[in-house]
Amino acid sequence: MNLTLYVWRQKSSKDPGRLVQYEAKDISSDMSFLEMLDVVNEGLIVKGEEPIAFDSDCREGICGMCGQVVNGVPHGPRKKTTLCQLHMRHFKDNDTLYIEPFRAKAFPVIKDLIVDxxxxxxxxxxxxxxxxxxxxxxxxxxxxxxxxxxxxxxxxxxxxxxxxxxxxxxxxxxxxxxxxxxxxxxxxxxxxxxxxxxxxxxxxxxxxxxxxxxxxxxxxxxxxxxxxxxxxxxxxxxxxxxxxxxxx
Amino acid sequence: MLFPTSAVGKKIMMAITGQVLALFILFHIAGNSTIFFHALNAYVTALYKLPLFVWGGRLVLLLAFVFHIWYGTVLKLENHAAKPEPYAKTRYLQATFAGRNQIWTGVMVGVFLVYHLLQFTFQVTNPAVAADTHPDALGRPDIFTMVVQSFRQIGIAGVYVVSLAALGLHLLHGIQSSFQTWGMNNEQTLPVVEKTGNVVSVLLFVWYCAIPIAIIAGILK
Amino acid sequence: MILDGKIPSGPLHEKWDKRLAEMKLVNPANKRKHRIIVIGTGLAGASAAASLGELGYTVDVFCFQDSPRRAHSISAQGGINAAKNYPNDGDSIERLFYDTIKGGDFRSREANVYRLAQLSANIIDQCVAQGVPFARDYAGYLTTRSFGGAQVSRTFYARGQTGQQLLLGAYGALSRQIRAGTVTLHPRTEMLDLVIVDGHAKGITVRDLVSGRIDSYAADAVCLASGGYANVFFLTTNSVMSGVTATYRAYKKGAFFANPCFTQIHPTCIPVTGEHQAKLTLMSESLRNDGRVWVPKIKGDKRPANDIPESERDYYLERKYPAFGNLAARDVTSRATKEVCDEGRGVGPGGRGVYLDLGGAIGRLGENTIRERYGNLFEMYERITAEDAYQQPMRIYPAPHYAMGGLWVDYNLESNVRGLFVLGEANFSDHGANRLGASALMQGLADGYFIIPYTIANYLADTKPGVVAPDAPEFKKSCEEVEAFTKRLLAIKGKKTAHEFHRELGKLMWNNVGMSRSEASLKEALKRIPEIRAEFWKNVTVPGSGRELNQELEKAGRVADFLEFAELLTHDALQRDESCGAHFRVEHQTAEGEALRDDKHFSYVSAWEHKGVDKEPELHKEPLVFEHAHLAVRSYK
Structure with a gap:
């Protein structure tokens, strides 16, 4: 499937951020959400652009390291599921996704989708x-x-x-x-x-x-x-x- | 003491003052319902024969209002500061319209209250029907006529219905929320408290609205 | 060189007491003058840092995640063993000791394993006191469950999240010390070098992952608790950040790496779905209690599982191991599964999978019973595969899971570099050639709570606190080296990402140095690894700079280390010309395909000394002496 992403990019805590549009192409429905971002990042790196920074570690839903807001909902649309366990089959071809960092004064953005x-x-x-x-x-x-x-x-x-x-x-x-x-x-x-x-x-x-x-x-x-x-x-x-x- | 400045303490202040005010709202409509039996003037006259109750009640209400508004404002400002940047895309799964707009329905109720007091307590908005200066046949302040005359004007009735809607929304979130803040909830009771709170809020809204609507409709004259 | 494990003399059950009595102590008033560095905040690191802080030492603890609570110990599901004998089923320290040393196929150090069994009971008590919500029965007592490789019920658990709860307990203790000011936390900070002054570990060089700053920290002793290296295989059950970097860079500075070829492959993981995949997820082995493992009899059979009639199914574990059937040991199961897939009979995308069929059990016991037993696993499976395992069999495949090997340490957990202590999965000491289920958590906490606080004092008592200042030339040199390494990575500006190299290395390691290894496959790997490494240093691309948060730079550094470490692992696998535990050399097997140990020639720990990249490491041996346990053929029949 193909998706249009609007991803929050912010160089550091001091810089202002903005939403940047990316196209995620040929995404398999078996991918997890984070693997989809991995694929987008691989594409960016090869093009010489900076990949989207995001936190993740165990990728099995227990360490609590990952987390982004997808279309206004932290960890995305599936109930009781962390982002690393959310699979792309829950999205449709040509979907538009807004991907933002967790927002709160106590969670300042460090870079892109990474917060402190x-x-x-x-x-x-x-x-x-x-x-x-x-x-x-x-x-x-x-x-x-x-x-x-x-x-x-x-x-x-x-x-x-x-x-x-x-x-x-x-x-x-x-x-x-x-x-x-x-x-x-x-x-x-x-x-x-x-x-x-x-x-x-x-x-x-x-x-x-x-x-x-x-x-x-x-x-x-x-x-x-x-x-x-x-x-x-x-x-x-x-x-x-x-x-x-x-x-x- | 930690209580009035702590996160939970402030909330409990909101809950306790809110519950006092909600109890008054219940008492108020119960008393006002005498209008349907053409006993409003009798009820008010009887009530005013209990000055300690009236003035004591007014003092409690005044304090409850002041604290409710004060803490409500403080909490709102703190909460706003804690979430300075909005999302580009927002979607709520469980937070209700009422809950999210509690401060605005509160402001509406506050503004309405000033108008309501000026109209029926201080009776300055329409001196021609002021009850204190226009006694009924038995020499009692003619509250009934004042109310009926006022609500016959569709504009005033409209303001009341809208304001009562705001009050209803405020209660819709407020009642269940106050029980949660008191900690009087567990997994089983939470949905019951929520439903009961909703039912009570809607009932109060309908009950209150019944007066201006009955007057506009000409049922009460 | 023949290494001395510094095992106390005397009977096995008195060794630890004897050592405790011999060891020197540090005066309470002097403790705060001693600075200790702890790397890693998993079970071993967090428990060590907390305990040392409580004692009054000045501790600096480092983790590369954003919080100590993220460490990969958190993913452990099953439980933690302890010889409590609460169920009155005949458990004892002796029995836990024997099960563990036998499970390790007699390639671990007897005295260490015995001490582990002795301390196991204290761990449960400590964790209960911390508020770990272990499962309880209706009378309020702790309950246990059975686990692989044991005939007694000694595994304590907190639902399917035992590792999480134990780690949160240790994290609480650590947090308390951070608040008390004895421990300073350095999150998002990665250790990139060990600093050795006059033969003693006296500090580390780190990169602040947020600012990119490279800095050194000086201390009187260093504790490494940075976990295992299974990610050298790329697709594993480990977390994506897990690496070999901390231990490998200590190895490059002179610490010996012991038994790197001992890597555990877990038989029941959800199979790979495609090239894009970043990691694999474990499905609890307990499913094999009620499930039957099978593949189609015919090669390349594409029919859905439910359309394949009983007569055309090959229940290969039951066929090959009639006594054990589906409950055959982990390593045996994994190898048999690989074999049928190699024959082209694997199922699912890519043909790398077999069916784990609970259909029979559902029919026999009803869906509800199965749901009660394994509901959360079925849910997890559904989340990842979108398949309903109540309707069709699960697909599973083995995946790398745990590293038994690690830095060499003596009985005091001190490496050959004085002042460098190694804890938990990062060391090699307790699991031999194969780890039993529910014993990784036990080891991490034993090391951190109950061993290091005593043994480090013995070392510190002989050292003058703060004798090495942070401005010593060794620190400056270390920072320059790390800086140069970073610059070198950034300067290549090639065409391939670090991820691609990691995947390529992982594939090679998995195919050639994975579940079964042969001289030919290992030699081929030894030829290929330096080629991939050479290409990496010519053609990797790392965007951005070193002076900012740069995840690609972090990843490239970790992959660079894997590309060297893989060679060491393969080298060890080639040198160990026997089969034992998880290390299976096809040349050495019994007629039934079981691992064939060669105690006469290989009853030792292989500890490797770094001699330079592209140079052969030097082998040092620590002979394994079994005074107590009888060397026997490992069999669960």
Whole structure:
């Protein structure tokens, strides 16, 4: 199939960017979206032009490195699918695709479709862990965790930190990302001890990093490639209220 | 304290003030519905015999308004700053028209409120039918005539219907959103809260609109 | 040279305790004066950096992704082994040790493997404490599942994302230390050289992938945890950025590379669909529990699978290995699959695929049962192939997956270069000629959490902190070399992309140095690789400059290293004139086609010393001594 692409090109964070038109020719429907871009890039390199810069690593939907906005939707049109797992058979011949970087103040563009998601690391650094030292821990089975709780914790822990939630949010909020980590740890007995401090520190860091607030649009849930639910945002809110009421 | 400046704290302030205002909206239409039984003047007179309730309520509402507007503005500005560059192509999958335009429906409701207060509370827009200066046969302020006379003008009725639509949209997003912010949601309750919020919003819109429409249609005179 | 693995003396189960007691310690007050560099943030790197930071060392950690959480450990699906014996099915440290050393076809170091088994239980406890949501039963206890190569149920898991959850646990611990200020994170930074001063590793030279700046960092010790090199085969299950660069450049600076020919080919991956493909995706091996593998009996049969009658299907694994059937060992299955495809009976585009048919199981157990067991895999398969595996059999084909070989290290994980420690998949030590499922995660975390914190202290105790300043001439020289290398790549301005060379190399490696290797195929590869390399240095094109984010430059650098490393790998494969584990020389097989080991002549680790590009590397041997385990013919019958 043949496609017309409008791709965001931006030399560096300091330069202004713009959409540039490219023709993607003879694209196989078996290609993944990123392989389609690989093909376009090979063509550009041979012509002596600079290829389109974009992030990707594992290409099997788990590392969270890839992510672009395709026709207004982060990770493209297929539900619960990262861009690297989205295949071209979901597009039609002669389609026009707008390909843009994830946009948010907290995710400045580094080059073309690559953005800096270091703000996510900063949120985790502010408290997205259990403060345990290596060694000196009890046997894993001394801590009993109901299957139901462990399953919910795992639902939240599946977040791959790709940033699609921020890209989709009209407010550029990182609530779903933050909520997933807060909920994952707050569901587990070993994580409850620091839950109050954690939720306050992480939401504060989220604002400090320039993310917006949650307006409950649930756009994040709709684009999340791992299907993380907004019920975890409600859980974060509860954890926050609990923390405030207990004065911690 | 972290509360009033934090991301969640600000949202909870929005939720709690919004819920107070929504409760008032419910109370307001319940009281106003006495108009259908030609008991509006009696209801208002009875109400004004409870000055502590009236003035206490007004104070609470005023505070709720001030905080709702203040936090709404702060949040909007912060959220806007967090997303400075728009996409060339935008497509929403789940975010509703109502949700995305919450600030604008809010502004519309605010502007309307000023007009509404000037019209029926301060009664300065049309002194000829001002209830305070035109008592009914029993000597009570003739609110009924003021309302009916006002809404007979299609323009005024139109302004009300449009503004109420804005209010309805505002509630459409606001009600379900406030429950989520309070954390009173899980996977099972979320769709229920959303649906209930939608139904209540539409009901309120229809209920409120019933008054001007009934008057225009000549059902209420 | 005969290498000394510095294995403690005494009985096997006392060796690690003995070493712990012997090793020197660093005074707590002095720890922060010692600077340690960690390269890589996978399970080994992140756990090492976090643990060292907790102890109070000053740590610099580097990764070339945008965040430590992207490292390829995250892709591991199945689980992590631990000798907990929770199910009461007879597991023990001894049994895990034996399974692992047997799985490695007796080509790993006994003492290392035993220590790994000893530490395995601590890893689970540590990860639980970190909040890793391992699967639990209804009473709240940890549950396990069975995995290949073991008769006990000892594999702990978190759905199909065990690697992700373990990595996020280590990433949390690392993040905590970054916040505490003991660890400095350098994301989007790639190590391009190891700096050695007076025979000790004292720093690295890196390229900031965003600005293009080339800089050196000095330290008192360097930990390499940069993962494996399977991408030398181009189409693999590894992530696209995975490379050999960090370890290979350390090799060029004098570190020995051990057993590079030991590369694992995983039998159940989704086949290649075309030239455009960038990588392959693994389908969990567990599908073979309920699936039957077959190809048409007739060459070039183009009928859809469901139209081929039972009598015209060749269930070749069941035919060839009646005892094992579809559950034959990984390497055996992979080779048998290649064989039938070589005969022209492969299915799907390009004829490189076989059917993995769950039709019988669906008929027997019902679609719902199968959906419960493998639903997520069927979904993944559908996403990639657009085929519904409930309606027609899956197509699978083997693909390179893991590197057992790596930089040579002694029992303390220190390479022959003093002060250079190598962790996780980057070293060679624990998996011998073949790795068992669910043991890669175990090794990465054992190295990082429980071995390096002790052994590095033993080294640092004898060194003066900060003795080498960042302005030492060795650093300047290293920066100049890296700069020159970059300039050389940019100056070629040829006609072919780095990607094309990588693909060409990968094809050659796959065909000649892949699942089965012969003297002739290896010799041909040794002839071809330098030719491709020569063409690369004449005809590669790298657009842009070195002073900016330039992904083509990064890629070209990695491919350049693969083009040299491939030769080393092939050389090792040719030198090891026996079959063992994943290294299958067609000259050495039993009548049934099983690998035929030659313990008399090859019971050693091959550690190669770099002598210059286009020169033969020098072989050093570390004899493998088995005091405890009996060398036996590896058989799962």
């Amino acid at each position: 998601r270091g703000a996510f690391d900063k949120i985790i650094q502010s408290g997205g862990y259990i403060s345990v030292h290596t060694g000196g821990v009890p046997d894993g089975n001394t801590l009993l965790i109901p299957k139901h709780d462990a399953d919910i914790a795992m639902d939240a822990a599946e977040c791959i930190g790709c940033g699609a939630c921020v890209a989709a949010c009209p407010n550029g909020s990182a609530m779903l990302f933050t909520a997933a980590k807060v909920s994952h740890l707050a569901m587990l007995p070993q994580g409850k001890i620091e839950a109050a401090r954690r939720v306050c520190a992480m939401t504060e860091e989220m604002l400090a990093q320039g993310f917006g607030n949650c307006s409950n649009h649930y756009e994040c849930e709709a684009v999340c490639p791992k299907g993380i639910k907004v019920k975890f945002i409600a859980k974060l809110n509860r954890e926050f209220i609990k923390a405030q009421m207990t004065g911690s």
